[in-house]
Amino acid sequence: MRAWLQLLLTGGLTGLLAGCQMTPTTLPVAEPAPAAECRWPAAPGDSLARVVTALEAGGFLVRHTDVPLGLVSAERARTTLYHDNGIDRLPRIGGFVLGGSGGHVSSGVMIGIGGGFGPGVDEATRVERVSVVVDQRQLQVARDIRMIDWRGDLRESRSASDAGFCRDLRRAIEATPAGEAP
Amino acid sequence: MKRSIVILLLAGWLAGCATPAPPPARELQLAATPGETLREAMHLLMERGYVIRHADGELGRLDAVLARMPGYGVSLRVTGVGDGSRVAFIATRGGRALPPTVLDPLLTDLQSRLGLLP
Numbered sequence: 001m002r003a004w005l006q007l008l009l010t011g012g013l014t015g016l017l018a019g020c021q022m023t024p025t026t027l028p029v030a031e032p033a034p035a036a037e038c039r040w041p042a043a044p045g046d047s048l049a050r051v052v053t054a055l056e057a058g059g060f061l062v063r064h065t066d067v068p069l070g071l072v073s074a075e076r077a078r079t080t081l082y083h084d085n086g087i088d089r090l091p092r093i094g095g096f097v098l099g100g101s102g103g104h105v106s107s108g109v110m111i112g113i114g115g116g117f118g119p120g121v122d123e124a125t126r127v128e129r130v131s132v133v134v135d136q137r138q139l140q141v142a143r144d145i146r147m148i149d150w151r152g153d154l155r156e157s158r159s160a161s162d163a164g165f166c167r168d169l170r171r172a173i174e175a176t177p178a179g180e181a182p
Numbered sequence: 183m184k185r186s187i188v189i190l191l192l193a194g195w196l197a198g199c200a201t202p203a204p205p206p207a208r209e210l211q212l213a214a215t216p217g218e219t220l221r222e223a224m225h226l227l228m229e230r231g232y233v234i235r236h237a238d239g240e241l242g243r244l245d246a247v248l249a250r251m252p253g254y255g256v257s258l259r260v261t262g263v264g265d266g267s268r269v270a271f272i273a274t275r276g277g278r279a280l281p282p283t284v285l286d287p288l289l290t291d292l293q294s295r296l297g298l299l300p
Contacts, residue, residue, distance in 0.1 A: 030231020
């Protein structure tokens with residue numbers, strides 16, 4: 001088979017497969033599921049104001065609240081180091097050459113491929129997003145973490161409604177005096 | 183013969199770039215007030231690990247996200263109809279609408295939670 005026909009066949013098949021890109025058949029859910037600690041019965045004195053105070057004391061910035069629904073949505077950003085283990089350190093291509101001889105100066109472009117070795121650590125911003133719902137029956141928490149690198153690219157995105165965070169948040173809410181809430 | 187093969191392959195290639203029209207939202211009529219519907223939907227989504235980014239009981243809107251690549255989202259629009267409510271769900275993946283059928287289990291759970299299933 002001719003080379004161009006082979007090329008077309010490969011391209012065609014790739015295109016066909018791209019057309020069959022998988023779409024989920026059910027709504028995706030967090031894996032692992034939120035910890036049981038992320039939901040607890042409401043105690044007397046629990047209120048949205050108290051939750052907001054506890055979140056702010058923990059360094060969260062409140063983004064949105066809805067009092068009738070008992071919802072607060074907040075986020076907290078921290079600068080951190082991102083260990084990418086050199087996964088996507090693509091080789092850099094390019095070069096510029098300037099030289100001269102015998103009274104003539106000339107320039108040219110040279111193409112080369114180069115890679116680098118390094119510890120694979122970049123500075124990144126770690127953004128935690130959390131939503132808490134308070135009603136007469138219970139308090140419920142959901143949280144996720146996203147890692148954004150210095151280029152502004154999203155490097156990591158995962159649900160993080162884990163037992164440790166929810167336990168700490170519950171402790172912080174319970175430690176907030178109900179009267180001090182704004 | 184050769185030309186028809188080329189045309190067929192090119193058609194296949196271009197099919198990969200086809201952008202299907204966004205499917206309509208999944209709509210449902212419920213015998214529950216808009217407030218109850220929003221509240222229960224919010225609890226159900228959070229149980230599934232979704233973070234509620236925005237919800238407004240008066241506007242009847244809710245937007246939730248799941249931090250799984252390439253990024254999933256669920257939006258609800260609730261309006262009051264008589265004593266009940268009409269709710270429209272839209273699920274997205276990477277900003278593109280997902281088929282409304284993916285929402286069926288969530289809607290069944292919502293109806294069950296509202297005590298509307300036999």
